[in-house]
Amino acid sequence: MLTELLTGWITHQRWFAGKGRPIDDLVVDSDVELSPRLRHLIISVHQAGARDRYQLLLGSEAPEWAHFKAAHIGEGYYDAAYDADLTVALLEGMAEGRDTGPLRFRHVEGVEIDTSLRSLVLGAEQSNTSLVYGETYICKLFRRLNAGVNPELEIVTALARHGGRNIARPYGWIEADLDGEPTTLAMTQEFLPNSNDGWALALASVRDLYGSLEGSASDAGGDFSSEAYRLGITTAQIHHELAAAFPTDTIEPQEVKRMVEEFRRRLGTAVEEVPELGEYAHVAEEAYQRVTDVASETRVQRVHGDYHLGQVMRTTTDWIVLDFEGEPGQPMAERRALASPLRDVAGMLRSFDYAARHLLADHSDADELRPRAVEWAELNRSSFLAGYSAGGGHLRAEDAVLLRALELDKAAYEVLYEARNRPTWMHIPMSAFQMGR
Numbered sequence: 001m002l003t004e005l006l007t008g009w010i011t012h013q014r015w016f017a018g019k020g021r022p023i024d025d026l027v028v029d030s031d032v033e034l035s036p037r038l039r040h041l042i043i044s045v046h047q048a049g050a051r052d053r054y055q056l057l058l059g060s061e062a063p064e065w066a067h068f069k070a071a072h073i074g075e076g077y078y079d080a081a082y083d084a085d086l087t088v089a090l091l092e093g094m095a096e097g098r099d100t101g102p103l104r105f106r107h108v109e110g111v112e113i114d115t116s117l118r119s120l121v122l123g124a125e126q127s128n129t130s131l132v133y134g135e136t137y138i139c140k141l142f143r144r145l146n147a148g149v150n151p152e153l154e155i156v157t158a159l160a161r162h163g164g165r166n167i168a169r170p171y172g173w174i175e176a177d178l179d180g181e182p183t184t185l186a187m188t189q190e191f192l193p194n195s196n197d198g199w200a201l202a203l204a205s206v207r208d209l210y211g212s213l214e215g216s217a218s219d220a221g222g223d224f225s226s227e228a229y230r231l232g233i234t235t236a237q238i239h240h241e242l243a244a245a246f247p248t249d250t251i252e253p254q255e256v257k258r259m260v261e262e263f264r265r266r267l268g269t270a271v272e273e274v275p276e277l278g279e280y281a282h283v284a285e286e287a288y289q290r291v292t293d294v295a296s297e298t299r300v301q302r303v304h305g306d307y308h309l310g311q312v313m314r315t316t317t318d319w320i321v322l323d324f325e326g327e328p329g330q331p332m333a334e335r336r337a338l339a340s341p342l343r344d345v346a347g348m349l350r351s352f353d354y355a356a357r358h359l360l361a362d363h364s365d366a367d368e369l370r371p372r373a374v375e376w377a378e379l380n381r382s383s384f385l386a387g388y389s390a391g392g393g394h395l396r397a398e399d400a401v402l403l404r405a406l407e408l409d410k411a412a413y414e415v416l417y418e419a420r421n422r423p424t425w426m427h428i429p430m431s432a433f434q435m436g437r
């Protein structure tokens with residue numbers, strides 16, 4: 001039966017959020033034929049009393065090549081995201097602004113979509129699945145569905161309307177109603193050819209530094225600090241554009257304290273799931289208490305929400321910011337809520353730590369290299385902050401207290417993320433607490 005096949009297959013998918021917990025039931029909520037061998041499915045996965053919804057493109061009569069692990073579902077069914085002959089239906093639907101059953105395909109006003117292009121699944125490790133059509137479009141299928149307009153679509157279309165330069169141009173989207181709310185299922189944007197994501201560039205720099213045991217981080221051939229500085233400037237620009245395109249507000253100290261309560265809740269969840277974090281929880285607790293002690297009026301606005309080096313692309317001329325959808329797994333309302341822009345600054349600071357420490361794990365000279373990792377991270381963290389200020393980002397001396405708390409809150413999120421997705425990376429966010437930074 002199809003539901004049994006899907007149950008076996010889904011647990012092995014990178015984007016499946018319920019790993020490690022048994023599936024109690026899997027139900028097909030919606031099944032729409034898009035073309036003769038292609039169906040669009042929305043499924044509910046029930047685990048331990050909770051339900052998560054996912055979407056997939058289901059191909060039938062699997063061609064010979066579709067037997068590799070990610071695509072193969074069984075009995076002739078396969079993940080049709082990998083089949084360029086079938087995925088053209090998505091572009092055609094968006095180009096025509098078609099309605100197919102409950103699915104609504106739409107394009108941004110005034111754009112023409114070229115339907116002659118063929119897709120390839122992007123190989124990156126992702127929470128979603130992206131199809132690259134030619135070198136022109138990238139269509140992201142949001143895998144785990146949360147009712148509501150995806151902040152990514154909302155933000156990118158708003159910034160494009162306001163003339164934003166640091167985003168990939170939006171072309172179209174697919175939506176359907178979920179729990180009575182219009183919900184984004186997929187989004188098509190400009191593909192940025194000849195570009196590299198910040199994570200790949202940062203790792204190249206770290207590798208270069210580790211390759212030579214002499215000299216300092218700023219002397220290494222792969223010095224990244226000027227890029228970190230430019231990224232800081234771009235981040236400040238994006239924050240200005242977000243503040244211009246959406247409402248902003250100032251929150252009272254009382255609300256800042258409520259925000260700290262949220263940090264404490266997340267830390268509690270992380271400790272419950274990863275008990276070894278408990279030993280260091282006091283480090284975060286002290287940082288959170290300091291925010292409460294000095295709580296003052298704080299500016300809030302729409303932010304990126306899950307800002308890290310994998311979300312920024314270096315083209316030949318600029319840094320472009322991607323993936324404004326917030327932290328996967330959080331409810332939409334939370335992801336769209338106004339927040340301190342320092343949340344994004346903290347996310348990127350964490351990412352410099354990630355890049356510096358990632359290559360240490362299996363390195364035979366790890367002990368010798370660890371101080372260099374710290375030096376690399378410090379250099380790039382401070383260059384990023386300097387760029388952020390130079391670009392007009394609001395950063396006052398007293399913001400250091402909130403920034404540190406936001407970093408530890410992000411690290412708590414990362415502990416949970418790694419426990420669920422990449423346990424061998426756990427040491428990276430754990431070190432944020434162990435170092436006391």
Ligand SMILES: Nc1ncnc2c1ncn2[C@@H]1O[C@H](COP(=O)(O)OP(=O)(O)O)[C@@H](O)[C@H]1O
Nearest residue numbers: 124126127128138168190191192197310322323
């Ligand atoms: N517009 C684009 N042009 C080129 N590459 C892109 C584009 N959007 C995403 N990518 C590539 O896909 C990766 C993951 O994209 P992202 O939007 O962060 O997906 P996810 O939400 O699944 O993490 C990026 O790090 C980048 O390598």
Ligand SMILES: O=P(O)(O)O[C@H]1O[C@H](CO)[C@@H](O[C@H]2O[C@H](CO)[C@@H](O)[C@H](O)[C@H]2O)[C@H](O)[C@H]1O
Nearest residue numbers: 126127306308309310327328350351354414417
């Ligand atoms: O990009 P996504 O929206 O899928 O974000 C999730 O996955 C990220 C990892 O792919 C994760 O980011 C963490 O790992 C990154 C390196 O792979 C690092 O640069 C980030 O700083 C770190 O947080 C992200 O947290 C998660 O939401």
